[in-house]
Amino acid sequence: MNKVCVFFPALALLGGVVLAGIPSDSVKTKAPANWFNLDPTYDDVRGVGTERAYRELLKNVPSKTVIVGIIDSGIDINHEDLKGKIWTNPKEIPGNGIDDDKNGYIDDVNGWDFIGGKDGKDIDQEQLELTRLYVKYKKRFEGVDSTKLAGLTSGDKEDYARFEAIKEEFEGKAQESKMTYGVLQQMYESYVEADKLVKETLKTDKITAEDLLKIDMGTAEPKIKRARQVLDRGFKMGYDEKELKETLEHYQEESEFNLNPDFTPRAIVGDNPEENTNRFYGNGEVTGPDARHGTHVAGIIGANRSNTLGVKGVAENVKIMVIRAVPNGDERDKDVANAIRYAVDNGAKVVNMSFGKAYSPQKEWVDEAVRYAQSKGVLLIHAAGNEANNTDETPAYPTKTFVKDGKQADNWISVGALSWKKEPDAVATFSNYGKENVDLFAPGVDLYSTVPGSKYEELSGTSMASPVVTGVAALLLSHFPKLTAAQVKKILLESSVKMPELKVNKPGAPGEQVAFGDLSVTGGVVNAYNAVKMAQGMNKQ
Ligand SMILES: [Ca+2]
Ligand SMILES: [Ca+2]
Ligand SMILES: [Ca+2]
Ligand SMILES: [Ca+2]
CATH class of the missing domain: 3.40.50.200 (Peptidase S8/S53 domain)
Structure with a gap:
């Protein structure tokens, strides 16, 4: 997991929209300033x-x-x-x-x-450590199949079983990452497109949630109506294009680096x-x-x-x-x-x-x-x-x-x-x-x-x-x-x-x-x- 900080609020959006509708508590409200230093008895936080x-x-x-x-x-x-x-x-x-x-x-x-x-x-x-383990085991068990398995020592057999589990996890993760990337990319594109369309329609450079109400859901063209819905959802979730883009980049980096078996940056350090x-x-x-x-x-x-x-x-x-x-x-x-x-x-x-x-x-x-x-x-x-x-x-x-x-x-x-x-x-x-x-x-x-x-x-x-x-x-x-x-x-x-x-x-x-x-x-x-x-x-x- 590396640095344990949640950089990607758009993930909540993904979970919300794709899986379960918009969770009400993911609507952003503001934390009190300096809240972590305040007092539970006197400051009500x-x-x-x-x-x-x-x-x-x-x-x-x-x-x-x-x-x-x-x-x-x-x-x-x-x-x-x-x-x-x-x-x-x-x-x-x-x-x-x-x-x-x-x-x-x-x-x-x-x-x-x-x-x-x-x-x-x-x-x-x-x-990821998962990727490193996968690479290490793969190298060791390259070419081993069911016919050769019988000839392994019991210790090797245990490691081979571990390899199979690691392999399954690694491949699952790589696939999931790719899929999420695809969904997010689509979401990002539709957001950008909707943003552009609504800006053109309302002749403005910046859209607020109130501006969206100017689009009449009764009479507007279907594609404009869809655009309004996409942006409405974005406002409700409190995310913006920048956040979505960052999340997209995260998944791109996952496949390019974190889950890429061929990526070997350690040569920079030069140690073993x-x-x-x-x-x-x-x-x-x-x-x-x-x-x-x-x-x-x-x-x-x-x-x-x-x-x-x-x-x-x-x-x-x-x-x-x-x-x-x-x-x-x-x-x-x-x-x-x-x-x-x-x-x-x-x-x-x-x-x-x-x-x-x-x-x-x-x-x-x-x-x-x-x-x-x-x-x-x-x-x-x-x-x-x-x-x-x-x-x-x-x-x-x-x-x-x-x-x-x-x-x-x-x-x-x-x-x-x-x-x-x-x-x-x-x-x-x-x-x-x-x-x-x-x-x-x-x-x-x-x-x-x-x-x-x-x-x-x-x-x-x-x-x-x-x-x-x-x-x-x-x-x-x-x-x-x-x-x-x-x-x-x-x-x-x-x-x-x-x-x-x-x-x-x-x-x-x-x-x-x-x-x-x-x-x-x-x-x-x-x-x-x-x-x-x-x-x-x-x-x-
Ligand atoms: Ca200071
Ligand atoms: Ca010195
Ligand atoms: Ca020194
Ligand atoms: Ca340095």
């Missing part, structure tokens, strides 16, 4: 109480700077609202081609990029991704070709709270370490593992991980890095994923459970996405959940935050919920630096606002309701005010 914590508990209280690692697609380090918030490696002299601080990485001034090459080139698109013996690869330029996702995440955590620009991040006193490891496509276990180690070794106290995927063939590499972070007291915050799945049954990797011994990391928090809407729509329709594997929920629908070029945008996803929790963890650590990672986790979970009985629509099951308490370990929503209160009680200043 389920934010995390950041403003209240600062106002009532932390006014003029000194704090320490906390380094926050963000493993993501890259970050626009020059964004106006992130000025002064980006970490700089104190002993590294920029651009001299020398590893001045001798940490193994040359000119790592703001962090590191694990999906780039020495020559400065960067990976943008990647295959099947081996993890050398973790010093990549380049020092951390923005990369597509920093939209990472920049949005960064703003939620640490955008300047005291200027008048853009947005207010959750944590006031942070420096963001930029670690690039997530392409458009599935991130590699190797890069995730080395990104975690980089963050730990260079001073991050909490790391945000807004990414995930369905397969993790080298999970033990990630597990070792998670154990390493655990041994150094570094907290890892992970987005639960956007497939509307129960992750107790269908994991979204990485997970807190170690392959080797089944033990669980105690420095790991998995976060589901909450909406600003009232029950029964309180949980994001796309959010993964799990009584054992999702720890708590946080705001993740329509969050307004920073995007490249000193711009701002509303995005949704557990990708947005995870950094809210990362922000609260950083806020806590900056005021209570003696807290250990396990203590921060304990405080965040215990102080979360519990709503065990609240009835909400179950993600992925339209019409089915479930108790909010059954969707996560705590049945709670993270809360900064409660967390600070609890930490004050523990006397850990």
Whole structure:
């Protein structure tokens, strides 16, 4: 699934129109400004109480700077609202081609990029892990058929069975993607055509929903009537040509890159991704070709709270370490593992991980890095994923459970996405959940935050919920630096606002309701005010 953010609202349209009519709750209304920082008791929206914590508990209280690692697609380090918030490696002299601080990485001034090459080139698109597995197995079992199967060892037979399952899934997915692309393309074309036709008819450059009423459904030509219907539907769904086009591009990229068995961008890095013996690869330029996702995440955590620009991040006193490891496509276990180690070794106290995927063939590499972070007291915050799945049954990797011994990391928090809407729509329709594997929920629908070029945008996803929790963890650590990672986790979970009985629509099951308490370990929503209160009680200043 890669970066777990929902970029494609037109998908809802596709589901709505093709499958089930227009769902009423997909009609866009506006989220309250700064909602994720508001307070559930005073502001009538389920934010995390950041403003209240600062106002009532932390006014003029000194704090320490906390380094926050963000493993993501890259970050626009020059964004106006992130000025002064980006970490700089104190002993590294920029651009001299020398590893001045001798940490193994040359000119790592703001962090590191694990999906780039020495020559400065960067990976943008990647295959899905499913595609990589398909290619790997296919190579191994090329030419094996039922006559040769008998001669295989039992281990090989097991792998062959796995290959067949992977093959079926891969081929199904590739076909589905192609089909969706076809349907969307048709929809896009009819939308563009309708738009053009209505503009010509009404002699205007811009159409509003009211303008459409000027078209008389009784007397207008059939093709004009059809055009009005197409646009009417578009207005009701709140989408526009740009959004539809982006969605179309997404599916094009899927077949061209993510689901293309012949696409091999790793040569840019020049390593052997099947081996993890050398973790010093990549380049020092951390923005990369597509920093939209990472920049949005960064703003939620640490955008300047005291200027008048853009947005207010959750944590006031942070420096963001930029670690690039997530392409458009599935991130590699190797890069995730080395990104975690980089963050730990260079001073991050909490790391945000807004990414995930369905397969993790080298999970033990990630597990070792998670154990390493655990041994150094570094907290890892992970987005639960956007497939509307129960992750107790269908994991979204990485997970807190170690392959080797089944033990669980105690420095790991998995976060589901909450909406600003009232029950029964309180949980994001796309959010993964799990009584054992999702720890708590946080705001993740329509969050307004920073995007490249000193711009701002509303995005949704557990990708947005995870950094809210990362922000609260950083806020806590900056005021209570003696807290250990396990203590921060304990405080965040215990102080979360519990709503065990609240009835909400179950993600992925339209019409089915479930108790909010059954969707996560705590049945709670993270809360900064409660967390600070609890930490004050523990006397850990
Ligand atoms: Ca260095
Ligand atoms: Ca240097
Ligand atoms: Ca780069
Ligand atoms: Ca700001």
